[in-house]
Amino acid sequence: MHPRSAPQGGTLMPNVSIVEQTMRQARRSVALTLAGAAVLTALLLAERLWSSHTIAAAADRHAMAHRVAADLRVTEQQLLQAAQAAGLTGERSWIDRYDRLVTEHNGVIEHASLLAPQAVTQRYRAKTEAAAAEIARMRASALDALNSGDHVAAKGLFDGERYGRNAQLLREANEELTRASQRATYEELVVLRQRSLYATAGVLLLALGMGFGLWRRLSRGLDHSRGTLREAEVRIQRLASSDLLTGLDNRAGLHDAMHARMARASAATAGTDTLAVLMVDLDRFKPVNDRNGHMVGDLVLKEVARRLSLCLRQSDLRARYGGDEFVVVVDEREGPGSAEKTAARIIERLAEPMSFGDLTVAIGASVGIARFPADAVSSDELLRKADSALYRAKQAGRGTVCLYDPRQDEVLSERHNLEQAIREGIAAGQFVPYYQPIVGLDRRNVISLELLCRWRHPERGLLTPDKFIAVAEASGLIGPLTFALLRAACQDMGRLPPTWRISFNVAPQQIQNEELVPQLLSIVREAGVPPERLDVELTETALVNDTARARQVILGLKKAGMTVTLDDFGTGYSSLAYLAEMTFDKIKIDRSFVHTLTERPESAKIVDAIIGLSRSLGVETVAEGVETELQAAMLHRLGCRLAQGYLFGRPVPVKELSDRVALARNTMAPLPAAHGDVGSRII
Ligand code: C2E
Ligand code: CA
Ligand code: CA
Numbered sequence: 001m002h003p004r005s006a007p008q009g010g011t012l013m014p015n016v017s018i019v020e021q022t023m024r025q026a027r028r029s030v031a032l033t034l035a036g037a038a039v040l041t042a043l044l045l046a047e048r049l050w051s052s053h054t055i056a057a058a059a060d061r062h063a064m065a066h067r068v069a070a071d072l073r074v075t076e077q078q079l080l081q082a083a084q085a086a087g088l089t090g091e092r093s094w095i096d097r098y099d100r101l102v103t104e105h106n107g108v109i110e111h112a113s114l115l116a117p118q119a120v121t122q123r124y125r126a127k128t129e130a131a132a133a134e135i136a137r138m139r140a141s142a143l144d145a146l147n148s149g150d151h152v153a154a155k156g157l158f159d160g161e162r163y164g165r166n167a168q169l170l171r172e173a174n175e176e177l178t179r180a181s182q183r184a185t186y187e188e189l190v191v192l193r194q195r196s197l198y199a200t201a202g203v204l205l206l207a208l209g210m211g212f213g214l215w216r217r218l219s220r221g222l223d224h225s226r227g228t229l230r231e232a233e234v235r236i237q238r239l240a241s242s243d244l245l246t247g248l249d250n251r252a253g254l255h256d257a258m259h260a261r262m263a264r265a266s267a268a269t270a271g272t273d274t275l276a277v278l279m280v281d282l283d284r285f286k287p288v289n290d291r292n293g294h295m296v297g298d299l300v301l302k303e304v305a306r307r308l309s310l311c312l313r314q315s316d317l318r319a320r321y322g323g324d325e326f327v328v329v330v331d332e333r334e335g336p337g338s339a340e341k342t343a344a345r346i347i348e349r350l351a352e353p354m355s356f357g358d359l360t361v362a363i364g365a366s367v368g369i370a371r372f373p374a375d376a377v378s379s380d381e382l383l384r385k386a387d388s389a390l391y392r393a394k395q396a397g398r399g400t401v402c403l404y405d406p407r408q409d410e411v412l413s414e415r416h417n418l419e420q421a422i423r424e425g426i427a428a429g430q431f432v433p434y435y436q437p438i439v440g441l442d443r444r445n446v447i448s449l450e451l452l453c454r455w456r457h458p459e460r461g462l463l464t465p466d467k468f469i470a471v472a473e474a475s476g477l478i479g480p481l482t483f484a485l486l487r488a489a490c491q492d493m494g495r496l497p498p499t500w501r502i503s504f505n506v507a508p509q510q511i512q513n514e515e516l517v518p519q520l521l522s523i524v525r526e527a528g529v530p531p532e533r534l535d536v537e538l539t540e541t542a543l544v545n546d547t548a549r550a551r552q553v554i555l556g557l558k559k560a561g562m563t564v565t566l567d568d569f570g571t572g573y574s575s576l577a578y579l580a581e582m583t584f585d586k587i588k589i590d591r592s593f594v595h596t597l598t599e600r601p602e603s604a605k606i607v608d609a610i611i612g613l614s615r616s617l618g619v620e621t622v623a624e625g626v627e628t629e630l631q632a633a634m635l636h637r638l639g640c641r642l643a644q645g646y647l648f649g650r651p652v653p654v655k656e657l658s659d660r661v662a663l664a665r666n667t668m669a670p671l672p673a674a675h676g677d678v679g680s681r682i683i
Contacts, residue, residue: 021228025221029214036210044203051196058192061115062185068112069178075105076171086142087158090151095143102139109174115181128173131166138163243320245298246305254319254327258379261317261329262372275372276339278328279386280308280346283364283398285324287512287546296356300363303354311345327383332371343367343401351399366393370404388412395474419475421457422468426480430456433489434651438503438622438644441636448501448535450644451489452651453481469507478507483523490527492654497661503535503565508542511549517556531561537588539567543578554582565622570606579617587614589640591625598630604638611639 079101086094113121138157145153157163241253249257258277265274282304289297301324308318308326317329328346332338350365368390376382385404391412393402425431435449455463472478482504489502510516524531536557543550543566554564563585566578571590579587589610596603607623614621623635626645635643 022222022225025225026218029218029221032217033211033214036207036214040203040207040210043206044200047196047199047203051192051199055189055192055196058185058189062182062189065112065115065178065182065185068108068115069182071108072105072112072174072178075101075108076174079105080167083139083158083163086146087151087155090146090149090154092146095139095146098139109177112174112177112181115185116177117180117184120177120180120184124173124177128170131169131173135163135166135170138166246302246320248305248308248326249317249319251319251321254317254321254329255379257317257319258329258382261331262377262379265331265333265372266377274331274333276330276332276342277370277372277382277386278330278339278343278346279321279368279370279383279390280326280328280343280350280365281367281390281394282324282326282350283366284545285363287549288361288363290512290514291549292359292361296359296361299356300354300361304350304363304365307349307352308346311342311349316342321383327386339369339371340401340403343369347399347401364399366390366398367401368393368404369401375404375406385409391415415471418468418471419477422455422472422475422477422481425455425457426477426484429484429488430458431481431485432456432653433485433492434653435492435502435657436644436651437649438642439648441632441641441643444648446500447642448503449496449657450537450651451485451502451504453485453505454651454653473507473509476509479510479513482506482510483519486520486523487527490524490529493527493529493533495654495658498533501533501535501563503537505537505567506542508539508545511538511542511546511553516553517560520557520562521560534561535563535565535585537565537567540569540571540578543582547578547581551582554584558583569610579613579619584619586620586622586642588622588624588644591645594623594625594631594635594645595627597634598628604634607635607640608638615639 079098082094082098082101085091086098113124116124138160142154142157145151145157241249241256243250243253261275282300285297285300288300301320304324304326305318305320308328312318312328312330315331317327319327321327328342330339330342346367347365350363353360353362368386368388370376370382370385370389372382375385388408389402389404392405392408393400396402432454434452434454436452437446438448438450439445440447453465453469455468457463469478472481486504489504493500493502506516513519520534520536521531524534538550538554557564564583565586565588566582566584567588568590569587570593587610589607593603593607593610597607598604611621620642621640622642622644623631623640624644626632626635626643626647628647631645632643632647
């Protein structure tokens with residue numbers, strides 16, 4: 001998978017319109033089908049009606065043709081009989097009957113002519129005209145003969161060869177006419193039946209055609225809808241697998257892509273390392289985000305995504321894994337070490353300042369690397385191991401790359417357990433305050449106490465901070481821990497002389513908490529302790545990471561009435577600039593200088609310089625880790641006013657302190673006005 005641009009407008013979902021469109025199309029097609037079916041049924045019905053009607057009429061005509069043929073034969077017979085009877089009897093009534101029969105006979109012929117084709121009728125007329133006229137003339141002559149009583153002549157006429165020939169001709173012509181009419185009506189009937197068949201077939205074909213057309217239309221519509229839905233589905237899948245802000249893959253997309261890559265890589269080259277998973281975590285992103293708002297945070301993340309892409313090949317996977325965590329998967333077959341090179345490039349690129357308008361921010365990145373298949377063969381494991389390598393990189397200092405080391409897992413799981421135990425310990429009140437006195441070197445009187453944390457572990461007993469503070473700091477638990485401890489200390493303060501102040505440690509990570517000062521204030525106010533009794537110890541690390549923020553916090557604390565001490569001075573960056581720039585009340589000379597003070601002349605020189613500098617800045621100095629009288633004396637001589645160390649007292653719970661105070665009060669009555677006098681005696 002390669003980086004995808006963030007989706008741009010358009011329909012992102014297979015929204016209602018697509019489904020509705022399909023439904024509309026289907027409905028339209030069904031309506032059309034129904035309309036088509038109705039039209040076709042009507043057509044078919046009309047055709048059936050019409051053809052049954054015309055066929056019935058044709059059948060009638062055909063039957064009629066048969067009847068007419070029979071009638072004609074009968075009238076012919078009767079005519080002949082009437083003619084013969086007239087000749088034999090000479091009675092006029094036969095002539096009359098003959099005349100009637102001729103009329104009737106002509107009517108039948110007329111009927112037959114109507115049923116026969118016109119051409120046949122014309123031919124018939126032409127053929128029979130002369131014979132009919134002859135017979136009519138003979139009938140008139142016979143009538144004349146009968147009228148004059150000569151029925152022999154009449155008989156002779158009807159019996160004569162002329163009459164017989166003409167009658168025969170007429171009979172034959174009649175026969176032909178009726179046959180033609182029968183044939184014509186029969187043919188008409190056949191044609192009509194055929195036509196009806198064709199019409200039915202035509203309507204059925206039309207129905208078939210219409211059905212096919214509609215089906216095509218519907219399936220085309222459905223195809224279109226299916227296409228649109230599939231497109232939407234692909235888009236949704238892509239959205240589901242990509243990070244909306246950066247357009248890179250998200251976790252889901254990364255896992256899918258990693259599976260595919262790993263399958264391909266293991267098929268290609270079994271056994272050798274082929275893929276490297278780089279877990280990239282941004283340094284200092286949270287303060288940038290907290291300080292400048294999420295809009296700027298988003299811009300930074302987008303810029304990170306862009307810079308990542310500049311460091312990678314087109315084919316490398318890149319994903320946003322969490323808030324400020326990114327994952328890159330590179331194919332290492334192009335040469336070993338390419339993962340480390342890529343990591344170095346990424347770190348370099350991300351360390352370059354980013355500008356957004358007037359605002360310039362500087363972040364950085366740490367990278368952990370795990371390899372496939374050497375370190376793990378599943379995407380989950382690879383990511384977990386890259387993460388554990390990243391953890392080590394972060395611990396080693398920012399802007400570093402670490403490769404996964406199997407021994408790490410153990411450490412990590414221990415760390416995880418410890419983290420969990422700390423969390424539970426805070427809730428269970430297992431973290432308790434211990435106090436170590438800070439004394440004035442000239443009178444050895446207690447000026448204040450440093451609040452130091454101890455863990456009353458249910459199984460492991462009393463634990464000192466070196467066992468848990470680092471993990472608490474790294475896991476974000478230091479805040480809750482400090483607040484819980486301060487709450488307990490505020491309770492204790494009621495049992496201590498009211499002039500004793502308390503110094504407590506604030507970790508560098510806590511500086512980033514915008515709510516730090518208000519939260520501290522609300523704790524002391526709740527306990528009714530004046531903030532003036534509190535002193536906050538900050539280490540140089542807190543200043544270096546984010547000077548602007550540190551200055552803000554220091555000012556906030558001082559405004560609230562607290563004092564601020566620079567702890568462990570000389571161990572870190574020891575930038576004298578901070579001293580001049582930030583208004584500390586005190587500087588604590590780190591115990592490493594105190595320990596070597598009497599043995600190493602350089603230490604003495606450094607301590608001397610620190611004290612001199614502080615004095616010129618108007619800042620108090622406290623020496624920590626004072627264990628011997630020699631050290632105390634030397635510090636005093638150098639001008640250090642305050643000290644802390646085993647020489648004056650180890651960190652103890654409040655009970656021990658208050659007991660000692662009470663003891664001092666009882667034994668040293670009357671109690672001196674200055675608290676220092678009590679303090680000096682309790683140590
Ligand atoms: P730190 O702030 O420098 O505290 C002084 C440490 O030096 C304490 O160690 C104290 O017991 C030890 N110490 C005092 N006098 C002597 C001495 O004469 N010789 C020697 N060798 N050590 C001496 P502890 O209590 O083990 O604390 C260690 C560190 O843990 C502290 O160093 C501080 O950085 C951190 N810490 C302790 N409590 C807290 C806390 O509540 N919050 C935070 N953020 N850090 C804490
Ligand atoms: Ca301290
Ligand atoms: Ca210290």
